[in-house]
Amino acid sequence: MDIYSFLPSELEEIIAGMGYEPYRARQLFSGLHRGGNPYKFGLSKKLVDELLQRYEFRPVEIIRSLKASDGTEKFLFKLSGGNLIEGVLMRYSYGNTLCVSTQVGCAMGCAFCASTIGGMVRHLTAGEIAAEVISVNALRREGEGRSVTNVVLMGSGEPLHNYDNTVKFLRIVSHELGINISLRNISLSTCGLADKIYRFSDENLPVTLSLSLHSPFDEVRRKIMPVAKRYTVAETVEALKYYFEKTGRRGIIEYAMIKGVNVSAKDAAELKRVLRGLNCHINLIMLNEVKESDLFPPGMAEALRFKRMLAAEGLSATIRKSKGAEIEGACGQLRRRYIEQN
Numbered sequence: 001m002d003i004y005s006f007l008p009s010e011l012e013e014i015i016a017g018m019g020y021e022p023y024r025a026r027q028l029f030s031g032l033h034r035g036g037n038p039y040k041f042g043l044s045k046k047l048v049d050e051l052l053q054r055y056e057f058r059p060v061e062i063i064r065s066l067k068a069s070d071g072t073e074k075f076l077f078k079l080s081g082g083n084l085i086e087g088v089l090m091r092y093s094y095g096n097t098l099c100v101s102t103q104v105g106c107a108m109g110c111a112f113c114a115s116t117i118g119g120m121v122r123h124l125t126a127g128e129i130a131a132e133v134i135s136v137n138a139l140r141r142e143g144e145g146r147s148v149t150n151v152v153l154m155g156s157g158e159p160l161h162n163y164d165n166t167v168k169f170l171r172i173v174s175h176e177l178g179i180n181i182s183l184r185n186i187s188l189s190t191c192g193l194a195d196k197i198y199r200f201s202d203e204n205l206p207v208t209l210s211l212s213l214h215s216p217f218d219e220v221r222r223k224i225m226p227v228a229k230r231y232t233v234a235e236t237v238e239a240l241k242y243y244f245e246k247t248g249r250r251g252i253i254e255y256a257m258i259k260g261v262n263v264s265a266k267d268a269a270e271l272k273r274v275l276r277g278l279n280c281h282i283n284l285i286m287l288n289e290v291k292e293s294d295l296f297p298p299g300m301a302e303a304l305r306f307k308r309m310l311a312a313e314g315l316s317a318t319i320r321k322s323k324g325a326e327i328e329g330a331c332g333q334l335r336r337r338y339i340e341q342n
């Protein structure tokens with residue numbers, strides 16, 4: 001097990017069980033999550049030696065990084081068992097957002113997404129997800145890179161499918177003794193596991209919740225997102241409403257524009273109908289072309305027309321500026337190419 005998967009209370013039990021003073025746990029947690037050499041956390045050498053023997057201290061390693069001209073950086077992380085995952089650091093005026101992966105691959109099967117092509121290999125542990133953030137933060141200390149102020153769970157994987165580890169990761173990354181990123185600065189994106197959205201609403205973790213909707217019509221959504229066979233759009237939007245009532249947060253609807261699939265006037269009118277009563281903003285994204293799929297983005301003129309149609313329906317929508325296209329910013333692309341080449 002990796003050492004980053006434990007909360008301070010759990011580290012206390014571990015340390016007490018090893019015969020040391022439990023209060024050392026806070027020091028250990030802080031040191032681990034703020035990064036650095038474990039022998040410099042102020043703990044006895046004997047305790048650190050024993051911990052290093054029992055637990056994995058380097059669950060992820062950055063093996064490749066690519067920088068785009070807009071400052072976006074893409075990282076390929078290697079997990080201790082050899083599996084590969086990706087992360088992307090984006091620079092905004094308000095801070096630096098790291099997009100993290102929650103699974104190796106993905107089981108959801110969305111037709112337009114590169115992450116799911118080889119299926120799901122395994123869930124990441126809470127500590128592995130945290131270690132993505134910690135390893136990017138560590139670059140800054142070595143003089144490259146910048147520290148992470150915001151996190152989006154929008155890399156490979158479906159966070160609510162890896163429910164327990166995702167929830168634990170959120171408690172770890174927002175812990176004041178550690179990385180200490182405010183929940184307000186964290187977004188979780190889901191393809192719409194409605195039962196898990198209800199459960200998540202009661203965790204007291206008020207992050208920004210994004211729903212990958214991509215079409216307001218059940219029959220279209222079922223063709224591009226298998227999850228839609230389990231939950232209708234209406235059921236999913238109900239679950240979101242519950243989340244927003246519980247947390248007081250405003251929601252985000254992710255909408256990848258796909259030529260000939262979801263950018264007509266009928267789509268705009270139906271979106272207005274299905275989103276009625278939901279306090280949300282629509283993020284329009286140009287579909288990133290994935291060579292394994294036969295779906296394409298609309299032209300810019302058509303995308304702008306769709307945005308105007310949404311505005312005419314009274315919906316709040318913006319086209320999200322694409323970042324890092326030249327470094328294969330889209331989900332799973334860098335990992336796939338690396339696997340193909342090696």
Ligand code: SAH
Nearest residue numbers: 113154157158189190191212254256287288
């Ligand atoms: N599993 C989660 C989070 C990961 S994907 C989810 O489904 O929300 C993050 C976002 O990128 C989702 O909205 C997903 O639908 C979208 N996405 C995946 N492949 C894409 C592509 N080729 N072009 C544009 N958006 C894509």
